[in-house]
Every structure is written in C-alpha cells, then in structure tokens.
Amino acid sequence: MDEISKNLYKVLEESCKSCKSNLISLSGGLDSSIIAYFLKQRKPDTITIITEDFVSTDLTYCQMISKEMQLPLSIYNVKTAIILEAIEDTIKILKNFNDIEIRNNVVMYLAIKWAKENGEKSIITGDGADELFAGYSFLINKPEDELESEIKRVCSVMHFPTQKIGKALGISVESPFLNDSVIKLAETIPANLKVKNEKEKRHGKWILRKTFEKYIPPQIAWRDKSPMQDGSGTAGLTNLFDSIINEEIFVEKKLTTEKEDSVVIRSRESMHYYEIFKKLFGSPVDSNAENACPYCKHEVKNSKFCRMCGAFPI
Secondary structure (H helix, E strand, O other): OHHHHHHHHHHHHHHHHOOOOOEEEOOOOHHHHHHHHHHHHHOOEEEEEEEOOOOOOOHHHHHHHHHHHOOOEEEEEEOHHHHHHHHHHHHHHHOOOOHHHHHHHHHHHHHHHHHHHOOOOEEEOOOOHHHHOOOOHHHHOOOHHHHHHHHHHHHHHOOOHHHHHHHHHOOEEEOHHHOHHHHHHHHHOOHHHHOEEEOOEEEOOHHHHHHHOOOOOHHHHOOOOOOHHHHHOOOHHHHHHHHHOOHHHHHHHHHHHHHHHOOOOOOHHHHHHHHHHHHHHOOOOOOOOOOEOOOOOOEOOOOOOOOOOOOOOO
8 A cells, every 4th residue: 555655646746746837726625635735836826716605615624725835825705696697608618407517617617717817827626536536425335346347437437527618718727637647547546445444434535535644634634525516605506596486486497398398307406507508509308319318308328327417317
C-alpha cells in the first residue's frame, strides 16, 4: 500500500502541476483540496458557488482549505433569480432535462460564467476522482464481489458536462484526475483499497484519503462525499419547485404531457426543466430507439440511468 500511495502522490502532483490555469473551482471536498494542496505555491485564485437562499455545506470547508493553503477565495453568493436564469442556459448547453444533472451542473455553469466575467480563460476542476476512486455512495454500499466490475462499468460510461459548459462559454476546463497517467494508475489499484473501512466507517476514495490525510486538514480528508447540489445549496431547488407549483397544476400538466408527448414527468422540478427543454429542442422521444427510457422514450445506452430525464433505475 505504501508503494501505491507514493505512486499516487507522484502522479497526481505531476498532473496538477501541469495545469496552466490560475483558478480552481473549490468545493472544500477531498478532490479540489488535493489540487489546492499541490498548487498552493503558485497562489492560484479559488472560486466557490454558494446559494443565498438555500442551505449549503461547502462554505466552512472552503474557508478552511483557503486558510490552510493561504489561497485567495472568492465566494459567489447566488440569488435564486440568477440560478433560475442559469438553469435555462445549462439546459441549453447540456440538451437534457435531467434534474440531478441540472441541479449539480448549474453550479459549474455559474463558476465557469464567473470565471469568464472575471477575465479568466480557464478553470481547474476535480472531475473524475469519484469515478476512478469509487467516491459515489452507491459504490460504497456495493458487496465486495461486485465492486471491481461496478467501478469498471462506471468508468466506462463516465462523462463530464463541465467540459461542454466550458466549451460553450469559451473557457478551458482542466481536470488533473482525468490525466491519462492518473487513469492508468487508478485502473491498477484494487477495489478493496478504493472502498475500505476507517475507524469503523466505510469510505469511498479510501486510498486517496489515506494518502493525503497528512497534507490536508483531516476534516476534509475524511469528509463524506457531498454532491455539488448539496455543497452549493442547489438541492434546495427541489423544495422550491414543490412549494411554487401547486398539486392541481402539476397533475394537469403531467397528464397533458403524458397524453400529448408520451413523456412521463416524475416531479414538479422535472416539469419545470422539461418545459424549458421542450421550448428549446422539442420532444425528447426517439421513435427509433432500440432501448428506450420508459419515462421519456429517449435512447438509453448501456446504463440503468437515463441521461435525458434522470430516471433511475430503468
């Protein structure tokens, strides 16, 4: 294990230091904190998105890592009206109405847009670590005999909307965890070092945490995985839409959408995103699909998850 940790440290150090950008998208989670640690001598700027009207979990951790690494931190407190505008732009770029993807990636849209408005040409993200090192909660709870194949499956279908958003806004996105050398090394690390118990608690990304616990604050090294929607607070959008779209209107719209479009909408939030998507792109129904999602009738490839509408499992 010591040899694996040494190699992991070295490969990530090289990958992070090869990044040209002077701006890190900082969540205060393990992945972006590792990047901040390796680049601290360069004194890059950091940006974090925090919603003004919803509960967010990232702020304290971002401030902690900023202080620890002595890095300047810009906190973009975003009003709900700005988020709703950004949602439309995010749907326009990603071309889906997947509620999970929109809630998470509107955060990256706002960070990348902030970068552009502040004269930056690029941004560094922690994309890839959760896939390569088994950070997702559904992987942590997998039986050990299924874990290796499930990590391989996740890596085979991984995609990063951040790249699309960056391209659309003219900002280069650098992701050191997706460097070829990091991917190759991650593939050689056994699953039982990616998901492992520490102090009677099961953790994903165990080998990353163990390798870097002496370099970053332990509260961050062993922090539970927090999706962008929780860290920034955009998870609060679900309750927002539940409160502003009453039951009668939602049921009426749901029945009309099912009848006219053959699309089944699962929530008020999804309805809001679907209406934006339909206005921009029309129906998601793919009449030639060999394997269609039972909800939106869009083609689904090699997955139990529909990227178009967010249905899972299908």
